[in-house]
Amino acid sequence: MTDPSRADVADHPVTRDAALARLNAFVPLAGAAYAKGRNADHGTGRHDSVSRLSAALRRRSVTEIDVLTPVLAQHGHDAAAFVNEVFWRTYFKGWLEARPDTWHAMLRALAALDSQLLRDDALAKRHAAALRGQTGIDCFDHWMGELDQTGYLHNWARMQFASIWIFTLGLPWELGARAMFVRLVDADPASNTLSWRWVAGLHTRGKAYLADAALIAHMTGGRFAPVGLATRAAIPDEPLPPAAIPPRDVIEPAPDAPTLLWITPDDCALETEPALASLIVRAVVIVDANGDPAGHGARADRAALDDALARAAGHWNVAAFRTPDAGAIAALAQEIGAAQVVTGRVAVGPGLDALDRARTALDAAGIGLAEHLRAWDAAAWPHATRGYYALRKTIPNLLGVAGLSVLPPPGEPLP
Ligand SMILES: Cc1cc2nc3c(=O)[nH]c(=O)nc-3n(C[C@H](O)[C@H](O)[C@H](O)COP(=O)(O)OP(=O)(O)OC[C@H]3O[C@@H](n4cnc5c(N)ncnc54)[C@H](O)[C@@H]3O)c2cc1C
Known part of the structure; x- marks a missing residue:
C-alpha cells in the first residue's frame, strides 16, 4: 500500500x-x-x-x-x-x-450559498462537520478522510458519499460537488458536476440515488455499519436544464502556419494525435503558476503538464517554455514568430477562463488561437x-x- x-x-x-x-x-x-x-x-x-x-x-x-x-x-x-x-x-x-450553463448555474449557486453560510448557523455547522469528516456516520467520515488524504474515492463510494451529503445531511448538492472537486486528483467539471446531479435526481429527472446502510455494509466487506441514513430522497427543486445547444465553435489549426503549441490539462498527449503530425511547431508552452501546487488536482496537473511539455518538445525537437499566466502566451508567440497558437479543445470549466485571457491578448496581436477537437469527441x-x-x-x-x-x-x- x-x-x-x-x-x-x-x-x-x-x-x-x-x-x-x-x-x-x-x-x-x-x-x-x-x-x-x-x-x-x-x-x-x-x-x-x-x-x-x-x-x-x-x-x-x-x-x-x-x-x-x-x-x-x-x-x-x-x-x-x-x-x-x-x-x-x-x-x-x-x-x-x-449545456454549459449548467456549470455556470452551479457557480452562481455557490456564490449565493457562500453568503448563506455566513448567515445560517445550522447550515454552516452541518457543512463544517461534513468537511471535517465529523458527522458520526462511519462510512462518510472515513471517505471524507480518504478523499482528503489521497484525492480519490472509488466510484461506488462517491455515489454513497454524494447521496448521504444530499439526502441524510440535507446539504446542497453544489457544496458537495465543490468539496469533492477541490480534493479530487481526477477532478473533472463534467463528470463531477453531472454525477452529483445524477445522484440528486436532477440529471435523470426524478430518479435519485439513495444510499442504503445494509448495501454499504455488504459492499465494503463489513467495514462500515452506518446508522441514521435517509430513507427517502427529497429531490432538490430546480428548473429543468436548458435545451442542448451546438458545441462552441472552434478554429481548427492551419497545417502550414508557424505554431506555438500550448498544452493544457484538457489534452496532454497532442504529439500522439495524427491530425497534428504535420504542424509546423516552433515551440511548446504550458501555463505553470510558480511555487508548490496546493492540493491533489494541482499536483497532478503539474506532473502531467511537465511530462507533456518534455514529450512534445522532444517530439517536435523545439524549445519548451513555461509561463505563469495565459495572458503572457501572446507575447511568447510573437517572440518566436508564430502565426497561430494551437491547443487541444478546452472543455467547459475553469480551463476556459485561461483560454479567454489568452484570446484577448492574441486577438490584439493578430495571432490566431486554434483548438483541435479530437475525432473521438x-x-x-x-x-x-x-x-x-x-x-x-x-x-x-x-x-x-x-x-x-x-x-x-x-x-x-x-x-
Ligand atoms: C459524485 C461523483 C463524482 C465524480 N467525479 C468525477 C470526477 O471529477 N472526475 C472523474 O474522472 N470521474 C468522476 N466520477 C466518476 C468515477 O467515480 C471516476 O471516474 C472513477 O471512480 C475513477 O476511477 P477509475 O479510473 O479506477 O475508474 P474505472 O472503473 O477503472 O473506469 C475507467 C474509466 O472510465 C471513466 N469512468 C468510470 N466511471 C465513470 C463514471 N461514473 N462517470 C464518468 N466516467 C467514469 C473514468 O475515466 C475511468 O478512469 C464521479 C462519480 C461520482 C459518483
Missing part, C-alpha cells in the same frame, strides 16, 4: 509512461473480473479492481483509444462493462458542452445531448469510427 500522503499521483498516475504501465497491469482484469468486481470498495490504497486511470484520462495523458485498444484486444465482448464506463466520461463531457458528442442510453446505442459505431474493430454489446447502464 502506498503512503497515503503520496497516494495521489503515485496510485493515480498522470505521466504517460506511468499511466501506460498502470494500463498494462490492469488489462488482464478489465474483462469479466471488472464487470463482477468493479463496485466493491476494498478500502484506502486497495482499489485494484478498477483501473485508477481517471486522473490520466481526465488530462488525456492517455486517450480513450490508448486505453480501449489493449482491453478490447484481450477481452472482446467481455470488456462491455469497462467500455461502458469509459463512455460515461465521454457522455458527461459532451452533455456539459451542450467529434463523433460522440452529438449523441450526448439526452440520456446516456442514446449514446450507449451508438457505442459499436463509435468504436468502429475510432478504428477499434471489436464491438461489444452495451453493458450495464449505471455509472
Whole structure:
C-alpha cells in the first residue's frame, strides 16, 4: 500500500509512461473480473479492481483509444462493462458542452450559498462537520478522510458519499460537488458536476440515488455499519436544464502556419494525435503558476503538464517554455514568430477562463488561437445531448469510427 500522503499521483498516475504501465497491469482484469468486481470498495490504497486511470484520462495523458485498444484486444465482448464506463466520461463531457450553463448555474449557486453560510448557523455547522469528516456516520467520515488524504474515492463510494451529503445531511448538492472537486486528483467539471446531479435526481429527472446502510455494509466487506441514513430522497427543486445547444465553435489549426503549441490539462498527449503530425511547431508552452501546487488536482496537473511539455518538445525537437499566466502566451508567440497558437479543445470549466485571457491578448496581436477537437469527441458528442442510453446505442459505431474493430454489446447502464 502506498503512503497515503503520496497516494495521489503515485496510485493515480498522470505521466504517460506511468499511466501506460498502470494500463498494462490492469488489462488482464478489465474483462469479466471488472464487470463482477468493479463496485466493491476494498478500502484506502486497495482499489485494484478498477483501473485508477481517471486522473490520466481526465488530462488525456492517455486517450480513450490508448486505453480501449489493449482491453478490447484481450477481452472482446467481455470488456462491455469497462467500455461502458469509459463512455460515461465521454457522455458527461459532451452533455456539459451542450449545456454549459449548467456549470455556470452551479457557480452562481455557490456564490449565493457562500453568503448563506455566513448567515445560517445550522447550515454552516452541518457543512463544517461534513468537511471535517465529523458527522458520526462511519462510512462518510472515513471517505471524507480518504478523499482528503489521497484525492480519490472509488466510484461506488462517491455515489454513497454524494447521496448521504444530499439526502441524510440535507446539504446542497453544489457544496458537495465543490468539496469533492477541490480534493479530487481526477477532478473533472463534467463528470463531477453531472454525477452529483445524477445522484440528486436532477440529471435523470426524478430518479435519485439513495444510499442504503445494509448495501454499504455488504459492499465494503463489513467495514462500515452506518446508522441514521435517509430513507427517502427529497429531490432538490430546480428548473429543468436548458435545451442542448451546438458545441462552441472552434478554429481548427492551419497545417502550414508557424505554431506555438500550448498544452493544457484538457489534452496532454497532442504529439500522439495524427491530425497534428504535420504542424509546423516552433515551440511548446504550458501555463505553470510558480511555487508548490496546493492540493491533489494541482499536483497532478503539474506532473502531467511537465511530462507533456518534455514529450512534445522532444517530439517536435523545439524549445519548451513555461509561463505563469495565459495572458503572457501572446507575447511568447510573437517572440518566436508564430502565426497561430494551437491547443487541444478546452472543455467547459475553469480551463476556459485561461483560454479567454489568452484570446484577448492574441486577438490584439493578430495571432490566431486554434483548438483541435479530437475525432473521438467529434463523433460522440452529438449523441450526448439526452440520456446516456442514446449514446450507449451508438457505442459499436463509435468504436468502429475510432478504428477499434471489436464491438461489444452495451453493458450495464449505471455509472
Ligand atoms: C459524485 C461523483 C463524482 C465524480 N467525479 C468525477 C470526477 O471529477 N472526475 C472523474 O474522472 N470521474 C468522476 N466520477 C466518476 C468515477 O467515480 C471516476 O471516474 C472513477 O471512480 C475513477 O476511477 P477509475 O479510473 O479506477 O475508474 P474505472 O472503473 O477503472 O473506469 C475507467 C474509466 O472510465 C471513466 N469512468 C468510470 N466511471 C465513470 C463514471 N461514473 N462517470 C464518468 N466516467 C467514469 C473514468 O475515466 C475511468 O478512469 C464521479 C462519480 C461520482 C459518483
